[in-house]
Amino acid sequence: MVDVQDVAPGRAADVSEWNAEADVVIAGYGIAGVCAAIEAARAGADVLILERTGGWGGAAALAGGFVYLGGGTPLQQALGFDDTPENMEAFLLAAVGPNADHAKIADYSHGSVEHYRWLVDCGVQFKQEFWGEPGWEPPHDEGLMYSGGENAAPFNTIATPAPRGHVPQMQNKRTGEKGGGYMLMKPLVETAEKLGVRVEYDTRIQRLILDDTGRVVGVAARRYGEEMAVRARRGIVLATGSFAYNEEMVAAHAPRLIGRPAAAIEEHDGIGIRVAQAVGAQVDAMDATEVAFFGDPQMLARGIVVNGRGQRYITEDTYPGRIGQATLIEQDNQAFLIIDDDSNEAARKTVTSTPFFRAQPTWVAESVAELEGEMGLPESSLQQTVSYYNEHAAAGADPLLGKKPEFLKPIGSPVAAFDMRGFTAGFPLGGLRTDLDGRVLASTRKPIHGLYAAGRCTAGICTGGYASGASLGDSSFYGRRAGRAAALS
């Protein structure tokens, strides 16, 4: 077992020498950290970022780059989509889980247009082009896409569908070297640098340092094996990412993710959450997860997905993250895609983002009865599901799950099945409880003086469900807030 770091706070009185200091000290140079740095510097603070790796970027620079924005952004308007903050709020409240933070969602929805403009002002570019096919990401450099199932059942009856996945314009998508996440981070980092933000790389935080009143006044860190004490004259902003790679925290809070971390970097070991809990911080949404599903959305939409009992359980034309979540949490990770030859061909002819999903089917048969037998599903279960689906699909309807007519076509022969059991991976969404200014709240509900946080070390706008772009979205949005609040404290 890896030795686990002791995170009990240190006392300022025990610090013999401060090795560095700044008005605002930020731990982590990913999306939340860079946004905090920009706003803190603009508010007049001297800013120092401590980054544990050798470079900026965090998980953000490796991400697809979706930023979940709406309420009528210039990009939405230019591409002909109507949206309002209230409509965005209605979708989010329906989609993000049983423990939604209403105040945060309202705040985020109403601040979203301004946040879009802020990103553009910092140099982030969004190409004025919409991509409307099912998928995880746009295949080229398109700037807008559905990324949360807004246009699928049941959400398309709850709020007016509007795409909100805003993607910074990519370059060399195929090689991945300048993907959306990179193209989001790069101009923000340049903006921070121009503002004189300082950075210490290879520096990882160990514990917070309190003065005698209990205020957070610094942080202990390690660099090249040396311990150092860093003083924060105004405040510390924690922006160190999720606990996806802390096996014990995952086991304790979101055990279905054990052994299947995704879309996060190994540095996401929960350190920001741990150091803050050690000074009394409250956490929230600790059970919530984002869950990816490794199936080709074009194929999923044209086939049917069934569980281990041969039953359909989610409309196949929705955001694949919802399919992943339903599969892992509600279906014991049991999923099979059933698709006939024609639909499989049709899916393969579409432009998709990656050849990753081009696996051969696990089973192929001339009839559903034969397929069912080969798959070992309960007798007649799949036959019944397909016959029900086909009968209604022929009439352009899906009374069970509300799939859109464009993807409804009776399943013919020959027919194939893809074994997609265990095809899920994800990351936890829970973390420190913060107020709308990014102040870390104690279990007494009062802010902990001197301590701020943003990004996936905090509980954000998604507390159970997910939409792609929500993490880069709330991390950048509340990163700004936290940086500004720390600078002005």
Added chain:
Amino acid sequence: MVDVQDVAPGRAADVSEWNAEADVVIAGYGIAGVCAAIEAARAGADVLILERTGGWGGAAALAGGFVYLGGGTPLQQALGFDDTPENMEAFLLAAVGPNADHAKIADYSHGSVEHYRWLVDCGVQFKQEFWGEPGWEPPHDEGLMYSGGENAAPFNTIATPAPRGHVPQMQNKRTGEKGGGYMLMKPLVETAEKLGVRVEYDTRIQRLILDDTGRVVGVAARRYGEEMAVRARRGIVLATGSFAYNEEMVAAHAPRLIGRPAAAIEEHDGIGIRVAQAVGAQVDAMDATEVAFFGDPQMLARGIVVNGRGQRYITEDTYPGRIGQATLIEQDNQAFLIIDDDSNEAARKTVTSTPFFRAQPTWVAESVAELEGEMGLPESSLQQTVSYYNEHAAAGADPLLGKKPEFLKPIGSPVAAFDMRGFTAGFPLGGLRTDLDGRVLASTRKPIHGLYAAGRCTAGICTGGYASGASLGDSSFYGRRAGRAAALS
């Protein structure tokens, strides 16, 4: 909002006077507390219990009284059931969730027969009679019953079915005044009193007190508005119950339980977890829940339970707690019981534990098609489910879910449906991470000196699934361990 107590630890150096002291101080006089007290006293310690209410009992005295024991207890043997520790372990590992504590389950299964004898030696009586019908609790004073779905699919193919719900012999079951939980607590409390265990009632703990080395040496408490400091010469045992009634903790960790606490007492506000976390304690299984389902098990077994899509999802003859869990967590709390007149009559003729479930059906119809329409289920969905069920039930089989042949009978007419949406309630199973001696572990995985815990303020043998009796079981088992370890430290 209720004001939330500050739980940051105090320092021994700041205590001007200790108002009370003992070798071992135990917080909470429920099942874990009384067992800790007995073993600590027997190991030679002077023991003081701090209880926040005016009397002993905790949630245990109000409980049905199941103690989950097996591996070949004298009661199991006398009633003709074969069981071994390995068989018990196999069942528990299959049944209790994705994050099972293997070491604890092995330890508990292998120590179970000894623990039965210990309870009997303390005066707990188990009547040598078995109750074999589906149900939540035995209707009279029977001593043994299935309480976790051991004899239902899929567990009856994974381990040899053995009933392990041991119920202390009740008196006056109908009035509830001497139910199983009371008859468990009473002799244990008498045992503790004979051993000279002292109790301070109306005394609630506020925070732990540490010496300069970080060892827990006492606890601050409040009684009648006065703060008091209580010194523990050898150790503190936290036995304060779950966080079922701490709304913020439920929201942060197990949000599906928001607004539906059950089988716990209002004192279960998570205080033991909170004071320990404030000194660096680690938690585990925080997302895990027990979920009750308010349907008559005799009716459930004889009907079919379908979700909001008209699909069956769990065998109806299993432990109703499993039905509750599957309904709340996997089916968005959507459940309907479909049962025909004959089977309804048959269920009502059986002896059941309570008339609680004798509600009238929500819908009654002459045909399933008509019923489906009245219920508003997707077109043909219920008809298809019933026709599939009936076809196989007529042949004595349930290929979909494996219900036992004795409960399989085609659904006829007239047919009724009970709307059981939202018929769930439960309590969280997560809490402090402890070792096999009840020592509270820090996030560094090392024990926190002087601090012990047991009962539902700890993560026990159930970390995702549940069996009735598991809480009184591991609370009493590890309460003993914690008390002894504290006394001998």
